[in-house]
Amino acid sequence: MIKIDNIKKKYPEFELDLDMEIGDNTITAILGTNGAGKTTLFKSILGLIHVDQGSIAIDGTPVDSLPPSFKEKIGVVFPDSIVNEYLPIKDVQKIMKASYPHFDQARFEKLIDQFHLPKKSKIRSFSTGEKAKFKLICALTHEADLLILDEPTSGLDVIVREEILDMLRGFMKEEGHSIVISSHISSDLEHLCDDFYIIHDGTIRMHETMDRMDNYGVLKAGSLDEIDKSYALKALKTPYGWSVLTDQKQYYIDNFPHLVIEPASMDDVFSIVVQGESL
Structure with a gap:
């Protein structure tokens, strides 16, 4: 679906330097702390900023050459992306209908009712959760095949976050759909994504599939x-000693019964990869 070939984007105090591939029919998570480079990566994929080096292609077509008909098949959510907040839903609906030839008005109205969004109120009066759901509804209702979602669950309570994740699960029931989603809340995506990248300071620190977790x-x-470092990846100092990440848990269970060995959650992996030190 997306091939990112050795791209670089330099700013005075930050540089993005990435190489990755994102597959068809998958949910790929981009995990990173605030400022890690997630938004810069997404803007590069969408052609909103030009990279200094390298190339990005979607389905084999360079992003700079994507025709409008292809761009219509991409649904996008950014933290600050929303139409004029002084408009009510009915006016946004008119804009969507005029902008997208394949806008699904019936589905749009169904989702608005399903999530009890205030139809007559201006968007600026919506709660944070209502705005998040509305932005995703807009992205889901013009027959997009690819969703690019930058921190769609940030700042939301647990219930609203789960509602949004359920909407994404529904989207993926149709063949040919893919999602690239970023978050600094790794636990949100643990039971959603097929694979994940951890980026930090503009570079990839880890890529893994959920099947191997x-x-x-x-x-x-x-x-x-105390640790045999044969399969130790990174170590994080804690107030009680050390937490050491391994991708060969069974090796340590079989050979070092005296060690305390815990299953690694995505939060564990994220924390140790980003904050830990190499061995």
Whole structure:
């Protein structure tokens, strides 16, 4: 679906330097702290900013050459992206209908009712959760095949976050759909995505599929001298000792029964990869 070939984008205090591929019929998570480069990456994919080096293609077509008919098949949500907040839903609906030849008005109205959004109120009066749901509804109702979602669950309570994730699960029931979603809340995406990239300071620190997450574990030790480092990836100092990430959990279970070994959640992986030190 998306091939990102050795792109670089330089700013005075930040540089994006990435190489990745995002597959068809998958949900790919881009995990990173605020300022890691997630939004810069998405704007590069959409052609909203030009990279200094490298290339980006969607379905084999360079992003700079995508025809309007192809761009209509991409649904986008950014934290600050929304139509004029002084408009009510009915006026936004008119704009959507005029902008997208394949706008699904019936589905739009169904989702507005399903999530009990205030039809007559101006968008500026919506709660944070209502705005988040409305932005996603707009992205979902013009027959998009690809969703690019930048922090769609940021700042939302648990219930609203789960409602949004359910909307994304529904989108993926149709063949030929893909999602690229960023977040700094890694636990939100643990049971949603097929694979994930962790980026930090503009570079990829890890790429893994969810199918392999069962192989990951966290070794607990008072000292790093207690750890066989054969399959130790990174170590994070804690107030109680060290947490060491491995992708060969069973090796340590079989050979070091004295060690405390815990399954690794995505939060564990994210924290240790970003904050830990290499061994």
